[in-house]
Amino acid sequence: xxxxxxxxxxxxxxxxxxxxxxxxxxxxxxxxxxxxxxxxxxxxxxxxxxxxxxxxxxxxxxxxxxxxxxxxxxxxxxxxxxxxxxxxxxxxxxxxxxxxxxxxxxxxxxxxxxxxxxxxxxxxxxxxxxxxxxxxxxxxxxxxxxxxxxxxxxxxxxxxxxxxxxxxxxxxxxxxxxxxxxxxxxxxxxxxxxxxxxxxxxxxxxxxxxxxxxxxxxxxxxxxxxxxxxxxxxxxxxxxxxxxxxxxxxxxxxxxxxxxxxx
Numbered sequence: 001x002x003x004x005x006x007x008x009x010x011x012x013x014x015x016x017x018x019x020x021x022x023x024x025x026x027x028x029x030x031x032x033x034x035x036x037x038x039x040x041x042x043x044x045x046x047x048x049x050x051x052x053x054x055x056x057x058x059x060x061x062x063x064x065x066x067x068x069x070x071x072x073x074x075x076x077x078x079x080x081x082x083x084x085x086x087x088x089x090x091x092x093x094x095x096x097x098x099x100x101x102x103x104x105x106x107x108x109x110x111x112x113x114x115x116x117x118x119x120x121x122x123x124x125x126x127x128x129x130x131x132x133x134x135x136x137x138x139x140x141x142x143x144x145x146x147x148x149x150x151x152x153x154x155x156x157x158x159x160x161x162x163x164x165x166x167x168x169x170x171x172x173x174x175x176x177x178x179x180x181x182x183x184x185x186x187x188x189x190x191x192x193x194x195x196x197x198x199x200x201x202x203x204x205x206x207x208x209x210x211x212x213x214x215x216x217x218x219x220x221x222x223x224x225x226x227x228x229x230x231x232x233x234x235x236x237x238x239x240x241x242x243x244x245x246x247x248x249x250x251x252x253x254x255x256x257x258x259x260x261x262x263x
Contacts, residue, residue, distance in 0.1 A: 006241075009241060010240060010241050010242040011038055011236055011237065011240045011241075011242055012038055012039055012240060012241070013035050013038040013039050013040035013095070013236065013239060013240055014038070014039035014040075015039065015040075015041070016035075016039070016040045016041070016094040016095055016239070017040065017041045017042075017043070017086065017090040017091070017092050017093055017094045017095065018032070018035050018040045018041070018042050018043065018093075018094065018095035018096070018097065018239065019042075019043045019045065019082065019083070019086055019093055019095070019096050019097065019131075019135070020032045020035070020042060020043065020044065020045065020097040020099060021045050021046070021071065021073055021082075021097065021098055021099050021100035021131070022045070022046055022073075022099040022100030022101065023042075023043075023044045023045055023046060023052070023055065023097075023099065024044060024045075024046040024048060024051040024052050024055050025046075025051075025055075025200070025201055026198070026200035026201055026202055026228050027099055027150060027195065027198060027200060027228045027231045027232065028046070028097070028099040028100065028150075029044075029055055029228065030227075030228030030229050030231065030232035031097055031099065031228075031231065031232040031235045031236075032044055032055070032059065032066070033059060033062075033064075033232070034229070034232035034233060034235065034236050035095070035232075035235070035236060035239065036059050036062075036064030036065065036066060037064065038236055038240065040065075040094075040095065040239075041065040041066070041067075041090050042056075042059065042064070042065070042066045042067075043066070043067055043068075043069055043082070043085075043086045043089075043090075044056045044059070044066055044067070044068045044069070045068070045069050045070065045071045045082055045100075046070070046071070046100065047070060047071070047072045048070065049068065049070035052068035052069070052070055053068040055068070056068040067085075067086075067089050067090075069081070069082050069085045069086065073100045073123055073127040073131070074102075074119070074122060074123050074127060076130055079127065079130055079131050079134060080134060082131075083131070083134045083135060092138065092142075093135040093138060093139070093145075094139070094144070094145055094146070095145070095146045095147075095148070095239045096131065096132060096135050096145075096146075096147045096148070097147075097148045097149075097150070097235060097239075098127075098128040098131060098132070098147070098148070098149045098150065099150040100123070100127075101123060101124045101150070101165075101168075101202070102119055102120055102123040102124060103120060103124075103162065103165040103202075104116050104119060104120070105120075105164060105165070106161050106162070107161055108160070108161070108163070109163035109164055112163070112164050116164070117164055120164050120165055120168050121164075121167075121168055121171075124165070124168035124169065124171075124172065125168050125171045125172060125175060128149055128172065128175060129175060129179075132147050132179060132190075135147075136179075136183055136188065139183075139186070139187075139188045140183060140186035140187070140188060142187075143186060143187035144187045144188070145187070145188040145189070146188070146189045146190075146191075146238060146239040146243070147176070147179065147188065147189070147190045147191075148190075148191055148192070148193060148235050148238050148239065149172045149175060149176050149190075149191075149192045149193075150192070150193055150195065150231070150235075151169045151170075151172040151173050151192040151193065151194045151250060152165070152166070152169040152194055152195060153194045153195065153196050153252060153254050153257065153258050154166040154169050155167075155168075155169030155170035155171075155172065155173055155194065156170070156194060156252070156258060157258070169194070172192055173192050173194070173250045175192075176190045176191055176192045176248060176249075176250065177248045179248075180247040180248030181248065184247045184248065188247075189238070189243060189244065189246060189247040190247055190248060191238050191243070191246055191247060191248065191249050191250070191251065192249070192250040192251070193231060193234050193235060193238070193250070193251050193253055194250050194251065194252045194253065194254070195226055195230075195231050195253050195254060196216075196220070196225070196226055196252075196253065196254025196255055196257045196258070197213075197216050197225045197226060197254075197257070198225065198226035198227065198228060198230070198231060199225055199226065199227055199228070200228060207225055213225065216257070219257065219260045220254070220255040220256055220257045220260060221255060221256030221257075221259070221260055222255035222256055223255075224255060225255070226253065226254070226255060230253060231253055234251055234253050238251070
């Protein structure tokens with residue numbers, strides 16, 4: 001391979017196998033489509049099997065390679081099934097994107113029940129760790145692999161209405177640091193992406209409110225909220241050779257919101 005060939009393949013995911021949780025819509029779907037466009041074999045996964053199947057079919061119709069495996073990330077047996085079905089179809093797992101998350105509460109932390117607290121913490125942290133540990137050993141055997149956790153800028157600052165969710169997303173950033181320290185000596189890169197406000201169903205309550213959206217756009221240096229493709233491109237970079245010297249990091253993708261001059 002010549003030097004120019006190496007540069008041409010910086011973002012190639014040819015023949016790589018990628019599991020993306022929560023990929024029937026939003027950031028997860030955009031990430032799956034972007035990775036498929038770069039040559040990856042992608043596994044579409046969320047709780048609703050029929051929706052996953054439709055997305056996988058669209059990717060195949062567009063010339064990509066994809067399968068659908070329904071999975072509720074709160075169930076360890078279903079996580080194991082997700083990985084097993086991926087190996088059955090494609091033989092391996094090269095890339096894991098932990099995108100699925102829960103946030104059943106919008107409001108003060110004083111309103112969060114124990115049940116809701118445990119659901120957020122389990123789905124947003126423990127499930128990511130459990131799923132990572134299902135694929136890390138095989139990545140270590142090959143000496144190569146990439147794990148990407150979709151966090152949030154909510155984990156970087158205080159929050160009036162997303163308090164417990166913000167705690168879980170801050171923990172995700174520490175999770176990738178810990179996993180990187182443990183597993184990067186085996187050639188595995190583990191990183192997080194912290195999006196700002198993105199136009200997804202998950203964040204609909206925020207961007208559909210005209211006053212809230214106008215406020216965010218006015219304070220954001222790029223003067224707009226994000227689109228799923230804005231996050232997908234960064235995920236491709238982290239999974240591809242372009243990200244081969246990055247591990248344990250959190251990349252903020254928020255249009256400049258966290259550095260905005262509000263005074």
